[in-house]
Amino acid sequence: MKIISGVYPLDAGVLELEGKSVRLDSPRSAHERGVYMVPQEPHVFPHLSVLENLGVGLSYPPAELRERVRPLLQDLGFDVNLDEQGAFLSIAQQQLLEIVRGLLRNVKVLIFDEPTSALTFKEADHLFERMRRLASQGMGIVFISHRMGEVMEVSNRISVLRDGEVVLSDFTENVSPHDLVRAMLPPDAAHAVDQEDDQRPAIRSPSRETTPVLEVSGLSSEAFSDASFSLRPGEVLGLAGLVGSGRTELCEAIVGLDDHARGTVRVRGQDLAQRSPALCRRHGLVYVPEDRHAHGIFLDLPSVYTITAGVLERLGGLFLDSNKEADLGRSFVDSLNIKLSSIWQTAGTLSGGNQQKVVLAGALATDPAVVLLDEPTRGIDASARQDVYRLIRSLTAAGVGVLLISSELEEVVDLSDRVLVMHRGRIVTELAGSDLTLENVTEASFGLLEEAS
């Protein structure tokens, strides 16, 4: 899609618009040829008025712009005060703003990249209505989403891409949701992750009597509501669901990063009321964030600094003992199989997988009782992935409770003892034992199981 919208150049093949082969070398030239991509995160100028936001990059005088915008807004049913500041637009309105930007450029094709991932369900419904209306007026629309229900709901034709290949392409009425799920899974899904661990040993499930290391009850916030569950020592609890279903927000609320969250969190029986990440760490609860560049790693500093950032008080009294620090760093480099020339190597120069391991080491250095792993294998290579899986197993063997979030459902199914599935900000299902299959988790994630049961 970035190629079609002119951000990247075309490597091979032909791009035709209205029957003519075209070359697009910038977003601007794509706009001129009639293609506009509504980005996943709309470009809003928070302090400009809505009208000005619409006009950026166009040369109409304000009065004419207003005239041109008004009928478009009416058509879309976009009820907005044009003099309001951009900052006050909701994400749904920001998306409409991007649509109007496209319409103002008289485009024939609108591309929506995951438009619903940040929307509430009410907001998404409104968006679909508008998309249908545009389509009925002759607009070509490409809708990218991995929310299957939505794709089924709005599309006329569906194509499924897997690993850069079109594996399914047909009219919507000829496709069932289950076909889609099957098409999206790798052919040998059941054996995908780790052959040796294929038969999940039941004995690994800890006995039900042990007291939970983590109890969450009635936790609610902006992105999710009424989450309750408990985690036992040595257990891997999977948390499945689609992007935007509220999993990351739930984790952030658990470790005290959301001041507005309500509900209780207990670690080893102790109620952590005024939580902060620091307090949670002291009680043995640690979170490994999803976005490691933004929240996990100190890119410009030696790798070992990320590993020891949370445990500096253990490295001597008045002065940090650099030998101790180096020893601690090296012990994790060895145990996690981190590939670096020296522990003093700048973290930013490591590969993605090794960066992730450094972040993991930083969490493990605190000797946690509970680890929340948010997308621990995103964007890392296969061998690093195996190392992460091995790490999870060794943690549980040591009696640590692990909450595992992953968008790769096979991974969740294969590694977890139990799986909670989140949908629309709620935990909708708990799957364990023989119910814990890839198919069930997938369907529940897309909200299908919920409707069926």
Added chain:
Amino acid sequence: MNWTRYLRTWEFALAVLLVLEIVVLGVINPVFFNLENLLYSTLDFTHILFAALPLTLVIITAGIDISGVSIMGLASITLGLVWVAGVNVFVALAVALLVGVLAGAFNGVFVSRTDVNPLVITLGTLFMFAGLAQGMPALLDKLGFKAYGSAGLAAYQYEGITGLPESFIMLTEGTVGIVPYPFIAVLLFALVLSLLLHRTRFGRYLYLIGVNPKAAIYSGVPIRRVLVWAYVLSGFGAALAGVMLTSYFTSARADLGGDALLPIITAVVLGGADILGGSGTILGTLLAGMILGFLRQGLLAIGVTNDLIQVVVGGLLISAMAAKQLIHVYGEYRLKRWALSKKEGR
């Protein structure tokens, strides 16, 4: 084990530059080869170092504190007023330092508790502290307290609070052998700050906050407390500078240090600290401050005017930063070329 690593550091380059500078200045004017003279001339810029060294810590956190130049005057006038009130001058000195600490704490609390840009906050306190320093004597005088010292208002306006005891003046006039007390003090201060920055948990936290404040929070760094202490140290350093200047000029004045902002920030930035946070060392700031200080002394000695020196210092600051940027851009360019050639090679 790997000592060649140190040869490639910025601090080493600065050290070489410092030696070169002294040699060149000495060849032009042999006075510079007289160690006693050289050391004595540090008195003219020790106050810059006192303020710049702890400011390095603040800049490492991606913050900035421009109020230090006002804290200098505030500390100076506090010392003078407390002394005029009949208190022992060294107790007055302690009170002045305490005022610096409190001023720094005010900055720190404001910075760490709000999302307001530190530049705006310390700009506000720059005005506020300067205003307090200017207004306090007048207010006390109005309240019937002879705040201007024995010589009265006219003399105060001209030369500040004078007549400070000899023992206090000796703080800057005294020497150990041929080394002036203030220079020893600033080296000790640098040593303490250096240990603090490079060897303690607090110092590590400063870097972590500067590089990635979000990740620091996720890692459980007590970010607010650390920030407050960084600004407190900056205020304390500025107060030390103010006290030192008071002794050096033998008078307590509200406007001491008013023109020090440019050299202070130049020293920190030239010393290798990134204004965007995450890098910088105490040694770098110390060396850069000394290079700038001796440069000034040297140029003055060969008859260059103060004004031209200002131009040179400004030009030096800009060229150093521009060079840093160019090296960075060139590095990225080479990295891209390398990546592309690797791709094509396959």
Added chain:
Amino acid sequence: MKRFLRSREALVTLLLVLLIGATGLFNPNFFKFDSIVEIFNASLTLVLISLGEMFVILTRGIDVSVGAIAGLSAVVLGTTLNLGWPVGFAVLAAVITGTLAGVFNAFGVTFLRVPPIIMTLGTLGIYRGLMRIITGGSWIENLPQNIKEPNLWGFLGVPFFVWVTLALLALTAYVTLRIRVARYFYAVGDNEQGAFLLGLPVRWTQFAAYTLAGSFAALAAVVFTSQIGFVSMNAADGFELKAIAANVLGGVSLTGGVGTPLGAAVGALFLTAVHSMLIFLGVPGIWDNAFAGAILLAVVYVDYRVRQALEVQRRQARIRGETHHQGGAP
């Protein structure tokens, strides 16, 4: 109405009116036409410098050399006048000097990529040094009478320069509000990446901002040289910081994209008025800085709390699912 209350210009204007009112109650002389005009007259230099600084701050930059540029331009003005140049040419030379000084800043920031605060701190030293090198460090006095004359002109009892500044302010306000290219300053400061992706000339916009800051500083130099009739070596010393303070006070945010010329002007007027008001209240002028600083801090703090409260409201509204209706209601 809500929008009006949210705007910082309104808050500061209100504060200004309240303070003037309070001062007037305390000392009725303050309400005299002449005193008010005097405050305006005294604020012109800062108003002009702040207007120029505003463009830079809008693009998310900062320029701490504007005071030095004003000083340098004043020196060029004084020197050329004493060389016998006609007033028009001398003024032109001063404005060109200021503009070129701004261009140099712009070049460093946009093309050499030196961080703005470092670049302009460096040129602060350079311009201040140059100004003294040109004059040899002495004041420029004995300026020809014709440069002082405009200051004596007036219309309806209001001095010529006040009219000029008001006209410039109105022009700037009109341009930044209505002219498309001038809106680029806002767009670039608000969301640099977005502006780039939508095809705006980001670097040239920043370039123009620093250049304008230089030009406005030069205009300020012309005004204060005419007003006081000589050029001291401390001319406009410290005005860079006052100009930044005036902008922040008037609601021009250092995070870019927010603020109006009117706000910058009101902020500058406020800072100048504090001085006059303190005198009328019987407080010695040396307390100026303390008050200015305290008010600046108070205003940014109140602003912070208001933003916090609005954010909490927004979150609660979103939880309740009311976001659809929020945009529609005025």
